[in-house]
Amino acid sequence: xxxxxxxxxxxxxxxxxxxxxxxxxxxxxxxxxxxxxxxxxxxxxxxxxxxxxxxxxxxxxxxxxxxxxxxxxxxxxxxxxxxxxxxxxxxxxxxxxxxxxxxxxxxxxxxxxxxxxxxxxxxxxxxxxxxxxxxxxxxxxxxxxxxxxxxxxxxxxxxxxxxxxxxxxxxxxxxxxxxxxxxxxxxxxxxxxxxxxxxxxxxxxxxxxxxxxxxxxxxxxxxxxxxxxxxxxxxxxxxxxxxxxxxxxxxxxxxxxxxxxxxxxxxxxxxxxxxxxxxxxxxxxxxxx
Amino acid sequence: xxxxxxxxxxxxxxxxxxxxxxxxxxxxxxxxxxxxxxxxxxxxxxxxxxxxxxxxxxxxxxxxxxxxxxxxxxxxxxxxxxxxxxxxxxxxxxxxxxxxxxxxxxxxxxxxxxxxxxxxxxxxxxxxxxxxxxxxxxxxxxxxxxxxxxxxxxxxxxxxxxxxxxxxxxxxxxxxxxxxxxxxxxxxxxxxxxxxxxxxxxxxxxxxxxxxxxxxxxxxxxxxxxxxxxxxxxxxxxxxxxxxxxxxxxxxxxxxxxxxxxxxxxxxxxxxxxxxxxxxxxxxxxxxxxxxxxxxxxxxxxxxxxxxxxxxxxxxxxxxxxxxxxxxxxxxxxxxxxxxxx
Numbered sequence: 001x002x003x004x005x006x007x008x009x010x011x012x013x014x015x016x017x018x019x020x021x022x023x024x025x026x027x028x029x030x031x032x033x034x035x036x037x038x039x040x041x042x043x044x045x046x047x048x049x050x051x052x053x054x055x056x057x058x059x060x061x062x063x064x065x066x067x068x069x070x071x072x073x074x075x076x077x078x079x080x081x082x083x084x085x086x087x088x089x090x091x092x093x094x095x096x097x098x099x100x101x102x103x104x105x106x107x108x109x110x111x112x113x114x115x116x117x118x119x120x121x122x123x124x125x126x127x128x129x130x131x132x133x134x135x136x137x138x139x140x141x142x143x144x145x146x147x148x149x150x151x152x153x154x155x156x157x158x159x160x161x162x163x164x165x166x167x168x169x170x171x172x173x174x175x176x177x178x179x180x181x182x183x184x185x186x187x188x189x190x191x192x193x194x195x196x197x198x199x200x201x202x203x204x205x206x207x208x209x210x211x212x213x214x215x216x217x218x219x220x221x222x223x224x225x226x227x228x229x230x231x232x233x234x235x236x237x238x239x240x241x242x243x244x245x246x247x248x249x250x251x252x253x254x255x256x257x258x259x260x261x262x263x264x265x266x267x268x269x270x271x272x273x274x275x276x277x278x279x280x281x282x283x284x285x286x287x288x289x
Numbered sequence: 290x291x292x293x294x295x296x297x298x299x300x301x302x303x304x305x306x307x308x309x310x311x312x313x314x315x316x317x318x319x320x321x322x323x324x325x326x327x328x329x330x331x332x333x334x335x336x337x338x339x340x341x342x343x344x345x346x347x348x349x350x351x352x353x354x355x356x357x358x359x360x361x362x363x364x365x366x367x368x369x370x371x372x373x374x375x376x377x378x379x380x381x382x383x384x385x386x387x388x389x390x391x392x393x394x395x396x397x398x399x400x401x402x403x404x405x406x407x408x409x410x411x412x413x414x415x416x417x418x419x420x421x422x423x424x425x426x427x428x429x430x431x432x433x434x435x436x437x438x439x440x441x442x443x444x445x446x447x448x449x450x451x452x453x454x455x456x457x458x459x460x461x462x463x464x465x466x467x468x469x470x471x472x473x474x475x476x477x478x479x480x481x482x483x484x485x486x487x488x489x490x491x492x493x494x495x496x497x498x499x500x501x502x503x504x505x506x507x508x509x510x511x512x513x514x515x516x517x518x519x520x521x522x523x524x525x526x527x528x529x530x531x532x533x534x535x536x537x538x539x540x541x542x543x544x545x546x547x548x549x550x551x552x553x554x555x556x557x558x559x560x561x562x563x564x565x566x567x568x569x570x571x572x573x574x575x576x577x578x579x580x581x582x583x584x585x586x587x588x589x590x591x592x593x594x595x596x597x598x599x600x601x602x603x604x605x606x607x608x609x610x611x612x613x614x615x616x617x618x619x620x621x622x623x624x625x626x627x628x629x630x631x
Contacts, residue, residue, distance in 0.1 A: 085607075089559040093603045099603075100600030101600055213416075253432065253436070263424040264425060270407075270411075
């Protein structure tokens with residue numbers, strides 16, 4: 001039972017952080033389609049730093065993954081804000097870039113050294129990722145809903161012209177939102193290598209970044225919702241893995257049905273829980289004048 | 290300065306690409322001819338390029354059609370997959386290529402109609418439903434090619450090989466080249482969709498509905514129904530893309546079908562500014578980048594250089610974006626307002 005719980009929490013970690021990242025980006029008015037690529041980049045960065053370094057390398061690994069996400073987000077922001085590119089096109093460009101770059105780098109630096117995962121550490125430290133993630137989500141919530149900078153950021157996503165009329169800079173707020181989103185995405189990626197597996201595998205984010213784009217709707221563009229949405233879908237994945245392990249060795253329709261379950265359940269949930277269009281940021285993906 | 294900017298950006302992107310190549314251990318002087326030769330050098334190179342460009346163009350037309358109607362179709366990948374499998378099944382069962390194409394288009398249309406209906410009836414954002422259905426389609430393919438539709442010897446995870454009568458007629462490049470009936474079909478489809486959007490009443494009202502749904506409905510236009518039909522047509526085009534690849538080149542469906550073509554189609558559609566006339570050029574460019582880099586990989590015997598193609602693709606899109614910005618053209622054509630965000 002505790003085994004099941006641990007697996008559930010492990011699977012929830014990247015989903016919660018990635019969804020929180022996308023919440024911030026979308027509240028600032030930019031859909032980050034490169035989230036999947038950023039997860040991969042964060043995972044690779046953490047792996048490169050932490051591999052073979054034991055527990056002491058975990059801290060620097062998280063930091064480097066965070067910075068990797070921030071740099072990638074800065075690239076996206078440059079294309080979208082001064083470059084006035086459509087965020088979805090710019091995001092897909094960055095996604096392809098990340099996909100190619102991580103594959104290429106991994107091919108070059110392949111090694112057998114593995115990462116010491118947080119799960120292998122002693123009692124207080126092994127809980128660090130979850131305590132950290134909870135604090136990050138809480139901080140993101142407070143930042144968005146309770147601070148002046150957060151208010152400006154939300155205005156940049158909802159009514160940029162109103163923000164400008166009030167003397168604020170929508171461009172600066174969107175940049176800030178993307179950088180925060182990049183940091184969270186980098187950490188979400190790092191959690192794949194330092195918590196889930198201890199190794200890097202090409203394409204290991206396996207659609208989680210795209211899934212987070214859907215979870216933002218469940219989360220209703222709130223950081224608190226990101227926590228619930230991530231936990232919900234992670235429960236589906238845990239179920240899938242458990243049932244899949246029971247069905248191991250058998251092929252056929254049951255395996256297909258299990259693998260398709262998280263996707264189908266997400267669609268079904270979206271169809272049942274009606275999302276009011278009014279909740280989405282008003283100026284999502286609209287260029288600034 | 291302003292006029293020179295796009296060229297400077299393109300130059301910078303090219304320089305960056307060459308630096309990356311140098312880092313990979315290939316001198317640029319050697320890489321460029323290999324890259325260009327791999328994309329357009331001879332009949333084989335053209336065949337490799339067209340093999341990607343033809344289905345890519347078909348998918349991109351569908352994506353464009355949906356976008357211009359204000360619907361985000363990120364599901365071309367899944368629609369292509371089900372289209373390819375359906376074509377493999379029908380081509381084998383009927384022994385002719387025509388039912389294969391028909392089945393592919395029908396399967397793609399059905400796969401797209403579901404998210405369109407959910408969007409219209411239940412307000413499910415189609416961008417998410419299509420994305421999720423891509424995952425389902427991939428799992429479905431994996432199951433079918435190891436289960437009900439596996440080839441008779443049951444050794445390989447693929448469908449039975451199509452009989453010769455079910456192969457698409459070849460136009461040139463020999464009997465196994467990739468210049469088959471699919472290319473004229475795709476060009477015809479681009480023309481038809483372009484004309485439909487620009488010249489017909491339904492096309493006009495659908496485009497109006499993308500930005501001003503109330504205005505379109507006020508004309509007595511059944512917007513929701515038209516949107517579902519347009520989205521299904523987009524799916525049919527993507528399904529056809531899978532069908533022409535299976536019946537034209539691959540001869541059987543397996544897991545290597547698609548491989549990101551559906552996502553590249555979104556990039557191609559946006560690169561073309563959602564204009565049907567520009568779609569063939571955009572598809573050809575992205576296809577040439579892919580075939581050129583994979584040729585480079587073979588010639589230089591470098592593992593991992595195919596990822597370089599992805600990197601290059603990202604770089605090319607980014608460069609074109611910035612170039613388009615400086616050229617004063619609004620990338621993405623008219624802005625599409627999806628039925629719901631994002």
